[in-house]
Amino acid sequence: MNQARTNQARTNQASVSRSRIRQGLAAIILAAAAAASWPVFAHHSFAVYDRTKTLTLKGTVKTFQWTNPHCVVWVLVQPEGGGEPQEWSIETTSPGVLTRGGWTRNSIKPGDRVSVEFNPLRDGSHGGGLNSVTLLDTGQKLSASFAASEKPS
Amino acid sequence: MTTHCFRALLLLSMAPAAFAAAEKEPINPPPTLSDWQAMAKLPDLGGVWTPLISDQVAQERTNPPPWKPQIAKQVEHMYAEEKAGRPFPVIDHCFPTGMPSYMLITHNAFEILLTPGRVTLLGEGDGNRMRRIYTDGRPHPQDPDPSFHGHSIGHWEGQTLVVDTIAVLPQSYLAVNEAVGVPNNGDMHVTERFHLLDAHTLADDLEITANKLLSKTWKTTRKYIRQRAQKFDIVEGVCEQGSYNDAVDKDGNAIFAPIKFHNGVPVGSDAK
Numbered sequence: 001m002n003q004a005r006t007n008q009a010r011t012n013q014a015s016v017s018r019s020r021i022r023q024g025l026a027a028i029i030l031a032a033a034a035a036a037s038w039p040v041f042a043h044h045s046f047a048v049y050d051r052t053k054t055l056t057l058k059g060t061v062k063t064f065q066w067t068n069p070h071c072v073v074w075v076l077v078q079p080e081g082g083g084e085p086q087e088w089s090i091e092t093t094s095p096g097v098l099t100r101g102g103w104t105r106n107s108i109k110p111g112d113r114v115s116v117e118f119n120p121l122r123d124g125s126h127g128g129g130l131n132s133v134t135l136l137d138t139g140q141k142l143s144a145s146f147a148a149s150e151k152p153s
Numbered sequence: 154m155t156t157h158c159f160r161a162l163l164l165l166s167m168a169p170a171a172f173a174a175a176e177k178e179p180i181n182p183p184p185t186l187s188d189w190q191a192m193a194k195l196p197d198l199g200g201v202w203t204p205l206i207s208d209q210v211a212q213e214r215t216n217p218p219p220w221k222p223q224i225a226k227q228v229e230h231m232y233a234e235e236k237a238g239r240p241f242p243v244i245d246h247c248f249p250t251g252m253p254s255y256m257l258i259t260h261n262a263f264e265i266l267l268t269p270g271r272v273t274l275l276g277e278g279d280g281n282r283m284r285r286i287y288t289d290g291r292p293h294p295q296d297p298d299p300s301f302h303g304h305s306i307g308h309w310e311g312q313t314l315v316v317d318t319i320a321v322l323p324q325s326y327l328a329v330n331e332a333v334g335v336p337n338n339g340d341m342h343v344t345e346r347f348h349l350l351d352a353h354t355l356a357d358d359l360e361i362t363a364n365k366l367l368s369k370t371w372k373t374t375r376k377y378i379r380q381r382a383q384k385f386d387i388v389e390g391v392c393e394q395g396s397y398n399d400a401v402d403k404d405g406n407a408i409f410a411p412i413k414f415h416n417g418v419p420v421g422s423d424a425k
Contacts, residue, residue, distance in 0.1 A: 043246075047240035049238075068395055094261065121418065146206055146260065149203035152353035
């Protein structure tokens with residue numbers, strides 16, 4: 001949809017090229033289309049991830065983002081065919097929910113060797129929604145779950 | 154002497170007008186001991202609650218809103234898009250979830266504070282998810298500014314907190330999940346009855362009248378689970394912070410560095 005809007009804006013711009021005022025208007029439309037195609041906000045439905053598929057990757061933690069509304073484990077994965085490590089962004093729920101599941105902001109540290117199990121993005125991009133992360137040096141497995149929230153405490 | 158008398162008379166004549174003006178300006182009076190003692194008789198709604206998400210899902214399936222036909226088409230499209238992995242961005246903007254979605258679809262905890270003349274709901278995870286419910290007997294303002302959570306007044310009927318909310322921003326969604334929701338488009342009225350089902354379960358019986366969206370008033374209930382464990386204490390939630398990673402600039406100062414997003418999800422730890 002965003003691409004369609006961008007194309008429409010380009011068409012608009014071409015058809016009004018002789019009018020400065022209308023050029024200005026087209027520029028505004030283009031800017032709006034660009035903004036719409038570049039959402040930079042962190043909160044969203046996890047339906048973007050393909051829950052019918054589960055991938056497991058081993059790699060090294062680049063950084064662990066412990067922020068609301070969603071935490072992210074950034075993992076560097078060595079491609080099978082060699083070459084530079086590729087960065088994967090594996091997203092999970094909020095610090096509050098994770099805390100209640102036994103996590104802390106120090107549960108995962110840069111440099112940790114991990115295995116991450118996740119539902120991937122549908123377009124093959126290097127991202128996914130986390131199911132669990134296993135610290136390979138200790139064997140500790142951390143899961144993302146709302147289960148604790150469904151029971152009184 | 155005559156001048157003094159005149160001034161005194163003038164002051165006397167002005168005093169009632171000034172007094173009347175002061176009376177018209179409402180204040181929040183300091184709570185009295187009896188106000189606090191009365192609080193002890195209220196039901197134990199205070200503290201942290203987590204939404205019963207499994208019941209949200211069940212409610213979504215068994216008791217959907219009575220959408221008007223043209224709205225139902227939008228909703229049907231959103232469900233199809235969600236199924237196809239292209240969820241409609243109900244909550245992507247980092248604005249407050251807003252009323253009534255705050256109560257209907259949240260996955261995050263909230264805290265209830267009871268104080269004389271006020272009930273306050275403080276949310277977690279989405280930042281600025283705060284509801285102020287005035288229980289001091291005031292009416293709604295005649296022309297309130299619309300806001301994400303609207304203007305709420307409440308009163309106690311026995312052990313039940315009855316809340317009336319108007320003036321919700323028309324952009325605020327009436328949502329049934331994080332990917333399916335329609336802006337209320339104005340002219341919405343929400344009444345709620347908060348009451349304990351048992352010591353551990355809070356129910357919010359909602360009646361939502363949204364004339365632009367619904368063919369009749371929608372009655373639905375959401376449940377919340379009591380959390381006394383301190384690990385459930387509410388943590389600060391600033392949604393926009395999730396768009397950044399911690400970083401250090403060239404001068405050694407701690408800064409936030411934007412991360413890269415595509416179609417609403419993070420795809421790079423550094424946007425550069």
